[in-house]
Amino acid sequence: MSVKINRREVGEVTVVDLNGRLTLGDASAQLRDTLRELLEKGQKKIVLNLGQVAYIDSSGLGELVSGFTTVKNQGGQLKLANLTQKVNDLLTITKLYTVFEVHNDEKAAVQSFS
Amino acid sequence: MNQEARRVNVTLETKIECMDLGEEVARRVAMTAGFDEDEQHKICMAVRECLINALQHGNRQDPRKPIGLSFVLHPDRLVVQIRDQGKGFDLAAISDPLAEKHLMKSSGRGLFLVRCFMDELQVESGRNGGAVVTMTKRYSSNHNGQVGAEVEKERQQ
Numbered sequence: 001m002s003v004k005i006n007r008r009e010v011g012e013v014t015v016v017d018l019n020g021r022l023t024l025g026d027a028s029a030q031l032r033d034t035l036r037e038l039l040e041k042g043q044k045k046i047v048l049n050l051g052q053v054a055y056i057d058s059s060g061l062g063e064l065v066s067g068f069t070t071v072k073n074q075g076g077q078l079k080l081a082n083l084t085q086k087v088n089d090l091l092t093i094t095k096l097y098t099v100f101e102v103h104n105d106e107k108a109a110v111q112s113f114s
Numbered sequence: 115m116n117q118e119a120r121r122v123n124v125t126l127e128t129k130i131e132c133m134d135l136g137e138e139v140a141r142r143v144a145m146t147a148g149f150d151e152d153e154q155h156k157i158c159m160a161v162r163e164c165l166i167n168a169l170q171h172g173n174r175q176d177p178r179k180p181i182g183l184s185f186v187l188h189p190d191r192l193v194v195q196i197r198d199q200g201k202g203f204d205l206a207a208i209s210d211p212l213a214e215k216h217l218m219k220s221s222g223r224g225l226f227l228v229r230c231f232m233d234e235l236q237v238e239s240g241r242n243g244g245a246v247v248t249m250t251k252r253y254s255s256n257h258n259g260q261v262g263a264e265v266e267k268e269r270q271q
Contacts, residue, residue, distance in 0.1 A: 023162075058163055062219075065219070093230050094226070
């Protein structure tokens with residue numbers, strides 16, 4: 001019951017596909033490590049594709065916020081795409097929808113960098 | 115349904131993997147109680163958040179300290195209790211995660227989510243110390259009332 005993370009390049013943008021549950025423990029740590037590695041490689045245009053994430057707990061939300069801040073502090077941008085309804089609802093009730101730049105699909109999110 | 119079937123008690127170890135177990139028990143109880151899928155999801159999230167709270171802030175990740183989880187099915191509602199071995203906490207002292215100054219914090223949303231997803235939330239000190247978190251979910255109008263009706267029927271007998 002964890003998350004699988006896959007990275008791929010779409011032009012200058014790195015799309016990070018998450019599949020599973022973003023919760024306390026390994027899943028949150030995996031996302032943190034992935035973002036840190038991307039920043040170390042100088043990849044600062046990042047889209048998190050959450051299309052296959054049906055569940056995020058408060059720790060997962062915290063990791064998203066933390067990741068957003070880390071990327072921003074290093075001059076990059078972290079955007080979200082493809083939210084499932086439950087994740088969308090979660091970002092709405094926690095007001096985090098006002099923090100993140102959220103796109104309906106990956107294409108729109110990637111294009112928004114240009 | 116017999117008397118014993120109205121209550122489910124589980125004792126969990128203070129380990130991250132046990133949070134998934136507690137959540138799974140919650141899902142089965144909520145499903146058995148007749149809550150629809152959306153309400154099952156909310157109950158599971160609320161239970162998970164309380165368990166995480168007990169693990170991190172109550173028992174401070176000490177694996178020697180147990181976490182108690184119980185479910186009681188009433189004719190009109192489900193009551194869930196989570197008991198830890200910590201110092202307890204004041205619900206009123208928990209900061210509002212929606213406030214501008216807290217919005218970018220990486221923690222502090224757990225109990226807020228519980229309040230959003232459940233109908234009632236109370237925190238008390240246990241008889242032997244620790245926090246006892248009690249939360250209630252009432253059956254909605256579209257609830258599959260079979261279980262609640264059975265409990266009510268037994269109560270009347």
